[in-house]
Amino acid sequence: MRVRGRNLAIGLAVLPFLVVFIAWTGFFNVAASTGHWKITEWFLHFAMRSSIRNYALWVDVPNQLPREGLQPAAGHFARGCAICHGAPGEPRSAAALAMLPQPPDLAGVVETWKDGELFRIVKHGVRYTGMPAWPTQARDDEVWAMVAFLRHLPSMEPVTYRALVHTEAPTRQGQTPGCEGVLTECSRCHGVDGMGRSPLTPPIAGQSEIYLLETLRAYADGRRPSGIMQLSVQAVDRLHLPALARHFSALPRKTRVSDQNDGAMRGEVIARRGRPTDNVPACSGCHEGSARNPVYPDIEGQSALYIATQLRLFREGQRGGTRFSPIMQSAARRLSDEDIADVAAYFSQLAPKH
Ligand code: HEC
Ligand code: HEC
Ligand code: HEC
Known part of the structure; x- marks a missing residue:
């Protein structure tokens, strides 16, 4: 008995060296071209599905998936996912089909996953498969x-998809020198007029040029977390950023129809006077008037949903930005959910100054 126990211990101690030795001989075939054995393939998928099902138990699933971000999500899909998974009307490329494991056509598989599981896959990616994680782990709203976009995918017609991810190309005359070729990328979501194609995409037309430039650099360096904007800006040469800021800043800021009116009067009181008892500062001191710091953005006429989303991110310390963003983080720290809804309603109703 004792001898057997000793043999077992020696066997266990030698095993790792044996495995390293076999790896060193080059016996294992790592070629993607020959595929996995059926049993290996079954085992890997079994392990992946079990892991995702398990970790998804900790995901806080909202009652209703948000619809407002469908357009920017589609735009992100076109740049960041379609290259492997294909898209409505765009079959997967030969390179994607030669990957191991092969990235599936998602229209055929999303129904096999629950919402929390899809969230888990898209946010964290899947190890050893090539499926990347979301570009930032700091916020969940974009994921x-x-x-929500993936849920629409199985029934989405190619024309609907194309309308979501493309706009008409900007005309040559309308382009600021230095922006050639890159405006099409931005217009995908911001529109040729720079007013934003969804309530979550802020109007950048007529916004302060220096704010736009510093913000683009903040996205490029990861100082302002947004998977959607980071992917897009990192695809553009940094040398183009000043021209892009100049271009959008020079476009006329149009008036949007406000999407939220309730609470605007309460919001106006906070905006003008703040709430000194709680150390909530007056917003207007920094956001209105022409004498303010030019890096502070114009927020009049942004959608209530965008303003509220950004205020929540500031409050939770997840919204970076220019070198002045810590000021705004402390301004938002003591806002309640109701305050946020009220000030968002107030500023979304104001006509832009330009
Ligand atoms: C570099 C290629 C690549 C990119 C880019 C990519 N994926 Fe994947 N994806 C994969 C691979 C490979 C798998 C794993 C397939 C497997 O083992 O079943 C996968 C799996 C998935 C799955 C699980 C589907 C299933 O049943 O296996 C979802 C959902 C998914 N990806 C969504 C996305 C989304 C959304 C994006 C863009 C944000 C994206 N992927 C970007 C390669 C990619
Ligand atoms: C796939 C959709 C998409 C594309 C493409 C895109 N954007 Fe954005 N953009 C967004 C969204 C969504 C936000 C809000 C992100 C956030 O919450 O920080 C945003 C935010 C911005 C902001 C911040 C504005 C503010 O008021 O703080 C700027 C500046 C900007 N985008 C410029 C650009 C430029 C320039 C391009 C082209 C290189 C571009 N975007 C491409 C969707 C997109
Ligand atoms: C002390 C100055 C200051 C005060 C007070 C202030 N802000 Fe700001 N705010 C800023 C700065 C600076 C930024 C830009 C942060 C960045 O992206 O670098 C900003 C950004 C914002 C943004 C994001 C705009 C965009 O385009 O992304 C919103 C929304 C906003 N503030 C709303 C408010 C509201 C509402 C209040 C009042 C409760 C307020 N601010 C008070 C300085 C201030």
Whole structure:
């Protein structure tokens, strides 16, 4: 008995060296071209599905998937996912089909996953498969927008998809020198007029040029977390950023129809006077008037949903930005959910100054 126990211990101690030795001989075939054995393939998928099902138990699933982010999610899909998974009307490329494991056509598989599971896959990616994680782990709202988009995918017609991810090309005359070729990328979501094609995409037309430039650099360096904007800006040469900021800043800021009116009067009181008892500062001191710091953005006429989303991110310390963003983080720290809804309603109703 004792001898057997000793043999077992020696066997266990030698095993790792044996495995390293076999790996060193080059016996294992790592070629993707020959595929996996059926049993290996079954085992890997079994392990992946079990892991995702398990970790998805900790995901806080919203009652309703947000619809407002469908357009930017589709735009992100076109740049960041279609290259492997294909898209409505766009079959997967030969390179994607030669990957191991092969990225599936998602229209055929999303129904096999629950919302929380899709969230888990899109946010964290899948190890050893080539399926990447979301570009930032700092916020979940964009990932949920992508899950909502994936739910629409199986029934989405190619024309609907194309309308979501493309706009008419900007005309040559309308382009600021230095922006050639890159405006099409931005117009996908911001529109040729720079007013934003969804309530979550802010109007950048007529916004302060220096704010736009510093913000684009903040996205490029990861100082302002947004998977959607980071992917897009990182695809553009940094040398183009000043021209892009100049271009959008020079476009006329149009008036949008406000999407939220309730609470605007309460919001106006906070905006003008703040709430000194709670150390909530007056917003207007920094956001209105022409004498303010030019890096502070114009927020009049942004959608209530965009303003509220950004305020929540500031409050939770997840909204970076220019070198002045810590000021705004402390301004938002003591806002309640109701305050946020009220000030968002107030500023969304104001006509832009330009
Ligand atoms: C570099 C290629 C690549 C990119 C880019 C990519 N994926 Fe994947 N994806 C994969 C691979 C490979 C798998 C794993 C397939 C497997 O083992 O079943 C996968 C799996 C998935 C799955 C699980 C489907 C299933 O049943 O296996 C979903 C959902 C998914 N990807 C969504 C996305 C989304 C959304 C994006 C863009 C944000 C994206 N992927 C970007 C390669 C990619
Ligand atoms: C796939 C959709 C998409 C594309 C493509 C895109 N954007 Fe954005 N953009 C967004 C969304 C969504 C936001 C809000 C992100 C956030 O919450 O920080 C945003 C935010 C911005 C902001 C911040 C504005 C503010 O008021 O703080 C700027 C500036 C901007 N985008 C410029 C650009 C430029 C320039 C391009 C082209 C290189 C571009 N975007 C491409 C969707 C997109
Ligand atoms: C002390 C100055 C200051 C005060 C007070 C202030 N802000 Fe700001 N705010 C800023 C700065 C600076 C930024 C830009 C942060 C960045 O992206 O770098 C900003 C950004 C914002 C943004 C994001 C705009 C965009 O385009 O993304 C919103 C929304 C906003 N503020 C709303 C408010 C509201 C509502 C209040 C009042 C409760 C307020 N701010 C008070 C300085 C201030």
